[in-house]
Amino acid sequence: MHASATVFGPASRYAPLDEVFGTLIGCYAKEPRKEVLGRREGFGPDGPLLAPSFAVARPIDDHDDHALRYYNDRFIEEETDKGVGASRGWNSREAEEYMTSVAEKIRTSSRLGWEHVTPHEGLFGFTAPPSSSPSKYMDAEMDIPLFFRVSTMAALSTSTLLPLDNVMSLEMGKTAPGFDPINVPDVVRLRSEQDCDGAFELLISILRQPELGLYIRHIDILRDTQFHGWYKPTPYQRYITEEDGLLLRLAVRNAGWYGAEEELIINMLLQRQFDVDFSNGFHSSRARGGRHTRGSHMIQSLAALLMSVCPNLESLKIRPIGRFMKEGYPPLPLEQFLLRSTSIFNSLFLQRLRRVDLLHTDDALDNDPLYFNRYDLLYHMSLFHQLPSIEHVCVGGMEIDENGREDIAPFSSNLDKIELLHSVLPTMFLCSVIASSKKLRQFTHSVGGRATQDTGNWHMAFPAILRALLIHRESLESLNLDTDADYSDELQREEFEEYLCDSHETEIDETDEELQAFINQKSVVELVFTQMGCLRNFTALRRLSIGVRCLFEMANGTTSDFAASNMPLTDILPPNLESLSIRGYQPGLNSYYDAHLHDLFQKFVAGQLGSLKEINGISEYIPNSETVHLDDVDNNPELVWIDERDAIV
Numbered sequence: 001m002h003a004s005a006t007v008f009g010p011a012s013r014y015a016p017l018d019e020v021f022g023t024l025i026g027c028y029a030k031e032p033r034k035e036v037l038g039r040r041e042g043f044g045p046d047g048p049l050l051a052p053s054f055a056v057a058r059p060i061d062d063h064d065d066h067a068l069r070y071y072n073d074r075f076i077e078e079e080t081d082k083g084v085g086a087s088r089g090w091n092s093r094e095a096e097e098y099m100t101s102v103a104e105k106i107r108t109s110s111r112l113g114w115e116h117v118t119p120h121e122g123l124f125g126f127t128a129p130p131s132s133s134p135s136k137y138m139d140a141e142m143d144i145p146l147f148f149r150v151s152t153m154a155a156l157s158t159s160t161l162l163p164l165d166n167v168m169s170l171e172m173g174k175t176a177p178g179f180d181p182i183n184v185p186d187v188v189r190l191r192s193e194q195d196c197d198g199a200f201e202l203l204i205s206i207l208r209q210p211e212l213g214l215y216i217r218h219i220d221i222l223r224d225t226q227f228h229g230w231y232k233p234t235p236y237q238r239y240i241t242e243e244d245g246l247l248l249r250l251a252v253r254n255a256g257w258y259g260a261e262e263e264l265i266i267n268m269l270l271q272r273q274f275d276v277d278f279s280n281g282f283h284s285s286r287a288r289g290g291r292h293t294r295g296s297h298m299i300q301s302l303a304a305l306l307m308s309v310c311p312n313l314e315s316l317k318i319r320p321i322g323r324f325m326k327e328g329y330p331p332l333p334l335e336q337f338l339l340r341s342t343s344i345f346n347s348l349f350l351q352r353l354r355r356v357d358l359l360h361t362d363d364a365l366d367n368d369p370l371y372f373n374r375y376d377l378l379y380h381m382s383l384f385h386q387l388p389s390i391e392h393v394c395v396g397g398m399e400i401d402e403n404g405r406e407d408i409a410p411f412s413s414n415l416d417k418i419e420l421l422h423s424v425l426p427t428m429f430l431c432s433v434i435a436s437s438k439k440l441r442q443f444t445h446s447v448g449g450r451a452t453q454d455t456g457n458w459h460m461a462f463p464a465i466l467r468a469l470l471i472h473r474e475s476l477e478s479l480n481l482d483t484d485a486d487y488s489d490e491l492q493r494e495e496f497e498e499y500l501c502d503s504h505e506t507e508i509d510e511t512d513e514e515l516q517a518f519i520n521q522k523s524v525v526e527l528v529f530t531q532m533g534c535l536r537n538f539t540a541l542r543r544l545s546i547g548v549r550c551l552f553e554m555a556n557g558t559t560s561d562f563a564a565s566n567m568p569l570t571d572i573l574p575p576n577l578e579s580l581s582i583r584g585y586q587p588g589l590n591s592y593y594d595a596h597l598h599d600l601f602q603k604f605v606a607g608q609l610g611s612l613k614e615i616n617g618i619s620e621y622i623p624n625s626e627t628v629h630l631d632d633v634d635n636n637p638e639l640v641w642i643d644e645r646d647a648i649v
Helices: 017-022 073-082 092-112 146-156 193-208 210-215 242-254 259-269 293-308 333-341 377-382 427-436 462-470 512-528 548-556 591-605
Strands: 041-044 047-050 187-190 218-221 315-318 355-358 373-375 392-396 398-400 417-421 442-446 478-482 543-547 579-583 614-616
Touching (some): 193 210, 242 293, 293 333, 417 427, 427 462, 462 548, 543 548, 548 579
Parallel strands (some): 218 315, 442 478, 543 579
16 A cells, blocks of 8 residues: 655645646656656756756646656666666665655645645545635545655755756855754844855755744844845855755745746845945945845845744844835835735744834935934834734834825734834824724834924824823823924814815825725824823823923823813822833923922822832933934034934944
């Protein structure tokens, strides 16, 4: 009785069978045949190379367009030397041992999202599982020994065999060394050619030993991709073994690339050197600041593949993705991977990712440390904000990209910790970000640190921000607002007027995307303007760091009852508040502030404030951050600085 198997493709996406089988040559008909019909070819820098082939299928029978044909058992010994072991001089036993080792690799690939080959009694069946796009189905009844089940699985994992048995240069033919778990880095950093070399060796080691991927927790993608250009395939610059080539192609398909895209990704992975900087030599450098089309794609493809094989990944650091390259250019590999990973159909990748840091651009022509960085934050958030374990996003030195995404649906994001550090953001944008969270627990917004060329769009209407925060009054545990310098106590309802009216006049050229954006923004505004309350209503709040002006605005709330009464500030504090820091308070400048804060401090010293354990900013001065206009930089140079968390060089 011959053992049989059921073979499954990657759970996230499946290649059409025509595509899989159409590229595999070298098959035997159902009836025993003596001749080998062909071999698959591999391609190297010097052109096509013949490589050992596994017996697989392409339609021979017109009535069975997708039938798989295998060697008959009695031809194993006779034909082995013509197939797997031909270039190595192996006998049948040695070839079978080799294929058994390949089988073990394929079995371990189940950790990458594939089902391994499972021996069982009975008929062999191959069925392409359903996917979002129509798939063809194939059922074939046949006998198949273990040796050729393994051969077939290996063949199904590749359409272009990577050549590497006859490499002439030892340096170019060098393959990735094995990694001991002790030596696997906790953080993978991707910026330079040297970083890519190390990351590729690590990737190959993980494909050989999938358990190594469990140790990687953080990936820092530090090469800028705002100007990435068209990727043009070039001859391979890396050489790997045949077995590693099979595993690499399996991983690429498992990550969701097939056909022409698959070949492009493999071409990117097998490059070693960045191309020439196309920023006209301005601060040209392979270490920092240059524009390298190949370099951007190399790093992005490596990052995506590493993410697909590191199930315990917890955090990412990434620079802006293709802001100037959206129109007419295909998405970058990392962008494609993230979009697929956050899809409702995905259940494989980035399941434990908790934090994403969005870094400044590294482009030498576009990164002036004097100015705020234009950033399409809402689009970047859409790449990961619905992942199951995602919690935290952090971005700094940002102003909005006028050509970027403007909307995000309320209660659509799994993010519960949002940090917008020293950033210039308009009121509507802030309301959208705050309202997007299903359950916001920590929120930080600070201004200053860089200069703006705008004359006043940074002045935010705090009454609207307070209403947005009140959406999360029962979940917000930590609030850090260093925004007094850009504070406005005027609501400026005209900013929201078009969203508050009952009807919307659809423009003739308005697209479905634009209409959906309007609907999302209208939903945010309607949600925000139905909120009522004040500081006391934040029942979960434990840590509050805030400017003195915003503190009293929150105490006044949406009805200003506090200002009209003689109620002390201590009666308006959140019931579970443990820590309070007040910025910008200077005794003697405002008698209203003085009276309330003096009373607050006296009651704190006397132990009358219950859960409150810490107060800062009353007896000592904590300055506010300030936003400076470009024309005033020379007079206030101390107001322009770079936050340490963003100054990664």
